Amino acid sequence: MSERVWEVFRQEDEGDPMIHSGNVNAPDEDLAMHYAREFYGRRGESHRLWIVARDAITELDDPDLLKPPFDRSHKKPGGYLIKHKLEAAKARATKAGE
Amino acid sequence: MISEPPATLDPTAREALAELILGVADDEFVIGFWDSEWTGIAPMLEEDVATSSIAQDEIGHARALYELLADLTGDDADRIAFGREPDAYRHAALLNHARGDWAFSVARRWLYETADAARLAALATSNWPPLAQLTAKIRREETYHRLHVDAWLRRLADATPDVRERLADALVRLWPDAQQVFAPLQTEEELVRAGFLPEPLRAIHASWQQAVRPVLEPITGTLPPAAPTMDGRTRRTDDFLWLHGQFTMVARSEEGATW
Numbered sequence: 272m273s274e275r276v277w278e279v280f281r282q283e284d285e286g287d288p289m290i291h292s293g294n295v296n297a298p299d300e301d302l303a304m305h306y307a308r309e310f311y312g313r314r315g316e317s318h319r320l321w322i323v324a325r326d327a328i329t330e331l332d333d334p335d336l337l338k339p340p341f342d343r344s345h346k347k348p349g350g351y352l353i354k355h356k357l358e359a360a361k362a363r364a365t366k367a368g369e
Numbered sequence: 370m371i372s373e374p375p376a377t378l379d380p381t382a383r384e385a386l387a388e389l390i391l392g393v394a395d396d397e398f399v400i401g402f403w404d405s406e407w408t409g410i411a412p413m414l415e416e417d418v419a420t421s422s423i424a425q426d427e428i429g430h431a432r433a434l435y436e437l438l439a440d441l442t443g444d445d446a447d448r449i450a451f452g453r454e455p456d457a458y459r460h461a462a463l464l465n466h467a468r469g470d471w472a473f474s475v476a477r478r479w480l481y482e483t484a485d486a487a488r489l490a491a492l493a494t495s496n497w498p499p500l501a502q503l504t505a506k507i508r509r510e511e512t513y514h515r516l517h518v519d520a521w522l523r524r525l526a527d528a529t530p531d532v533r534e535r536l537a538d539a540l541v542r543l544w545p546d547a548q549q550v551f552a553p554l555q556t557e558e559e560l561v562r563a564g565f566l567p568e569p570l571r572a573i574h575a576s577w578q579q580a581v582r583p584v585l586e587p588i589t590g591t592l593p594p595a596a597p598t599m600d601g602r603t604r605r606t607d608d609f610l611w612l613h614g615q616f617t618m619v620a621r622s623e624e625g626a627t628w
Contacts, residue, residue: 274413295415296413296414296415297415298524299520299524301516301520302415302416302517302520302521302524305419305513305516305517305520306415306416306418306419308513309415309418309419309422310415310418313422
């Protein structure tokens with residue numbers, strides 16, 4: 272039987288993020304749905320499942336793109352002193368709410 | 370038109386309901402045990418889990434039905450399930466056969482699931498509320514069972530000639546016994562009169578057969594005329610005697626024990 276791998280994402284409750292749970296082997300979409308239900312939903316633990324054929328996923332794992340060699344620390348939020356600004360904003364919000 | 374259920378059940382009504390429920394419960398119980406024979410040896414790991422889980426669902430439905438029956442007759446669900454001699458079981462002849470190969474199990478489950486669906490659709494409108502309510506719950510799971518076995522029937526029908534032939538052979542062989550899911554009940558007249566069973570089994574059978582022929586005949590060729598018979602739920606086979614020995618083994622090992 273020619274099998275494909277299907278990646279399964281589950282959502283615990285409406286509005287929660289879809290979280291990758293694992294995968295199943297199945298020959299077609301219909302059986303993939305049944306197997307995903309058996310592995311990731313039969314105990315009532317899921318609100319919704321997404322079943323995606325692995326070969327339909329566009330993958331990016333090129334380190335030149337994801338981990339560039341130059342210093343990119345200026346793109347991270349660290350290093351900016353915003354503590355006082357935050358405190359002032361909080362105080363304003365509290366005052367406005369009174 | 371659905372007639373009002375009687376406020377209290379007289380002995381005749383009780384006896385009729387008991388016969389109806391016992392047949393459905395035994396069907397679910399026996400197919401659950403046959404299909405559980407695939408645990409560990411199904412065609413692929415995912416299917417192994419799915420088949421085992423569906424078999425467990427069926428035994429779960431049987432349990433709920435045996436409990437309903439026990440309430441009705443003042444009996445005990447475990448005793449009904451495991452404490453009877455083989456000839457006291459009332460499952461349809463379709464469930465007298467051993468598991469067979471994968472094509473045979475798919476063929477049997479497809480015939481059974483479709484027949485069961487037709488029967489449950491009728492029982493969902495029973496005017497005896499406990500039966501209608503339990504049926505509604507069971508149907509929610511059975512919908513998924515039917516989709517699963519439908520997917521398998523199509524896969525096998527579209528596979529290599531050898532696979533297709535095995536499937537067709539199994540369907541032809543099981544065809545006469547599949548009708549027996551609708552075998553007449555002794556108390557049927559009373560069941561219909563009281564509104565417990567909204568329409569006679571022969572009517573449910575006729576619409577089931579009309580619906581399944583167009584799906585099966587492209588695989589099997591024209592299927593012969595077939596109808597339910599009086600002995601459809603009382604015939605027993607050596608295969609069933611073996612299965613009965615298996616599923617009563619643990620209960621018999623320590624009678625009256627609390628597990």
